[in-house]
Amino acid sequence: MYRYWHILRKYRGSLAVCPLLVLVTVWCETVQPMYMAEIIDQGVMKRDLSLIAEKGTYMVLISLLGLAFSVANVWVASRTSIGFGTDLRTALFGKIQQLSFFDLDRFGTSSLITRLTNDIARIQQVVLMSMRMMLRSPFMLVMAVFFVIRINAQLALILVAAIPVLGIAVFVILKKGFPYFLKVQQKIDQLNGVVRENLINIRVVKSFVREDFETRKFTRSSEELKDTVVRASDIIVTVFPVMQLVMNLSVIAILWVGGYKVMEGELQIGELISFVNYLAQVLMSLMLLSMFIMTTARASASSRRIREVLDTTPSLADTPEGLTSRYKIEQGDIRFEHVGFRYGDGENDVLRDISFHIRPAETIALVGATGSAKSSMVQLIPRLYDVTAGEIRIDGIPVKAYNLRELHACIGMVLQKNELFTGTILENLRWGKPDASLEDVEEACRVAQVHDFIMGLGERYDTLLGRGGINLSGGQKQRICIARALLRKPKILILDDSTSAVDSETELRIRENLNRMLKDTTVLIITQRINTMQSADRVIVLEDGEVETIGTPEELLVTSRVYQEIYSSQQIPD
Known part of the structure; x- marks a missing residue:
């Protein structure tokens, strides 16, 4: 995103406040299992209703605080991403106006339309996710790991060992899927070209009764787009089963080892339950991070296409003497x-x-x-x-x-x-x-x-x-x-x-x-x-x-x- 800093710096105030909003939201979520453990171990097990009421009240207030900061984060991130998308679209359109006929012929009308719409929408989505998921995932991951180590360092080793395995799997899968993302955008270009040509020449199509031919041409282009998207999806969707498998194995190992420690008196029931909750938060943070990485990978293909236009020096411009x-x-x-x-x-x-x-x-x-x-x-x-x-x-x-x-x-x-x-x-x-x-x-x-x-x-x-x-x-x-x-x-x-x-x-x-x-x-x-x-x-x-x-x-x-x-x-x- 540093390549778009000349646009993003207009929103540096929002970019600065979002990490604070996300940090408070994540703290409100990750602290909840600790209170739950206290309620179970100190309140339920010891029949202490006053402690249950006290800790329960804290949980409600913290939840409301987290909700407020989360809504504020969504509002700030949405306005920033929409504003960025609008500014980038304006900059790209302005650049297109500077291009010569030769440059426009080289890119193609349908491709430029796709870049102004679909490609920019993908980058805009990355900006939105960067201000929410990208910040939320590492914060939640770090804080959840901090709390599980605090609960029991030996159990935490199981979780810490699973994270690199997941990271390597995601990296390998995305590396194989990236080439398809660029092909998907190119197929969208082709489909837009077919639609544009048909609509411009619709009178000729109807005059020569060629609707069936145009429909077949559109269907062929649409099927090619579908096949490319399916091939990309077939690779990407393997991320989630791999994540689920690793995390399920981690849950089994934690319950096995944790259950043994509960029976030995080294761990309380509430702490084991909170440990499983933190494991779910780690899984959620990794899933959000994977979604962000996949979206970024697709957007990087779109960004390459947009930069191709923005970085083009018009083949016809004022000479130094003309200026x-x-x-x-x-x-x-x-x-x-x-x-x-x-x-x-x-x-x-x-x-x-x-x-x-x-x-x-x-x-x-x-x-x-x-x-x-x-x-x-x-x-x-x-x-x-x-x-x-x-x-x-x-x-x-x-x-x-x-x-x-x-x-x-x-x-x-x-x-x-x-x-x-x-x-x-x-x-x-x-x-x-x-x-x-x-x-x-x-x-x-x-x-x-x-x-x-x-x-x-x-x-x-x-x-x-x-x-x-x-x-x-x-x-x-x-x-x-x-x-x-x-x-x-x-x-x-x-x-x-x-x-x-x-x-x-x-x-x-x-x-x-x-x-x-x-x-x-x-x-x-x-x-x-x-x-x-x-x-x-x-x-x-x-x-x-x-x-x-x-x-x-x-x-x-x-x-x-x-x-x-x-x-x-x-x-x-x-």
Whole structure:
């Protein structure tokens, strides 16, 4: 837990008071058998009712005191563990926000969700148990052993001999079980991935009547998780029979030797009974300690997964120059200089030797066949990924020299997949500019040809959207995403096939409005529509990760084979 001290130190007051609370609680429990022995040996055997009443009263008062301190311990430990879990979850989520697309792809969405929920819950449970069981078990064990030695040192040797045997057995069993704990968490990742994929694509599943296939896939993943958990449980559950066997043998030995000593007059009946009670407390303390060790072993696998994220250095972050730079994008001039790019540890470059220059306020259409790396190329401009070769400059300054927040603030981007969030339309529109006025919002929506649609809704801009804008059509979502990007009034606007779900007439009006509103903005449009290409100042044609040609639409009709094929495919035959 020392690795989380930067979070736990916030609760150092609670961590300091818990041992005191546990110590008093344990003392109240372990002193009871001593009073019981006195009641039997001095009260019952000698028919002394006053002593029975006196010692009985002490036992009741001590029990109430122990109860009060135990409740206080539970309250303090619960609040501390819940607070720690919340803080750790917040820290992990904050770290995830800093990771690049490459880092997120490496971990996987379902795995990150498991780490934020299931893994943190396990560590939170360890904190709770540390403030209760981990303290309670050794305190009870030490105090119980102290009292049995006080009663009879020879009998205590039997108990002391049993403890190392139990410790070795628990250690061996847990060592064999630990590898399965990590596998269990990985299987939970896989199961979460299946569920997440199914729920996101539920409409496709139902459209193709593939519910049975998805059910079988889920069942297979669920069965794999069950089998892994069972294998881990089969190893761990052997702890308790071993403990029970050793302790039962100890009880038999103590009763045998203790009975002989009672008959010889070396031990009183009440002391033997209290000795057996202390033996039960030792058994309880060892069982609690074993449970804590098993929980900690499982949590250590979860902790390793959480630390893996927390200790990750984002593969894309502000450079030293970017951290101190005050550069701002003023013109929107973009230059690619022999740029190459590959994803992660991929063997092949998806972009090779890309060089071109886009002048300020120019509108550029990016075209090419599916898989020609158009989307990959535009994502390099705002540094969503870093180039693996060459350099990109904006206004003559390398993109790595810009502060990332400044870079992203001046570049508007409408991705190929339109993402909206649960909330009102207005909240979604203000996502990139929370302080935008309603007049600015309405102007952006008029440009994006979505204002009239919004005004026709019952709650207008306060209409609540479901998860991902589930209650909107594809074209409506695209236009809201365009308006959201326009609100930032970016110096560079990237539209990644963002009007594919919009009819041609609406797209034409959007383009005309964009030209009027963004006359000083550099615009890059990924498109497959020839009308959009022809409205651009120039067209960049990509083929298999390389620039095939660059030129005006008129020039490309003569010089570019790819552009000619696209143009011909969209002409209506006579």
